Amino acid sequence: MPKIKVVYNRKNCIGAGSCCIVCPKFWQMNNDGKADLLGSKQNPKTGDYELTVEANKEVLKSLEQSADSCPVQVIKIVKK
Numbered sequence: 477m478p479k480i481k482v483v484y485n486r487k488n489c490i491g492a493g494s495c496c497i498v499c500p501k502f503w504q505m506n507n508d509g510k511a512d513l514l515g516s517k518q519n520p521k522t523g524d525y526e527l528t529v530e531a532n533k534e535v536l537k538s539l540e541q542s543a544d545s546c547p548v549q550v551i552k553i554v555k556k
């Protein structure tokens with residue numbers, strides 16, 4: 477299975493929530509009004525949250541949909 481990295485600029489999330497609707501396995505709204513990328517770690521250099529996963533087609537599609545659905549494009553999917 478291909479490894480992909482999800483990079484999330486949480487600082488600029490506006491809390492639209494669409495990522496959580498299309499991909500609830502990886503995204504959840506937090507009480508502070510922003511989404512959390514479940515299982516991710518913050519990169520101390522960039523401040524972004526990062527998660528590397530082995531993604532089958534279904535998971536990849538779902539994550540890509542979450543990135544596409546984000547109105548402020550703070551979710552990036554990087555294929556490794």
Ligand code: SF4
Binds near residue numbers: 490546551
């Ligand atoms: S879709 Fe984008 S702006 Fe909306 S909650 Fe998810 S990350 Fe934040």
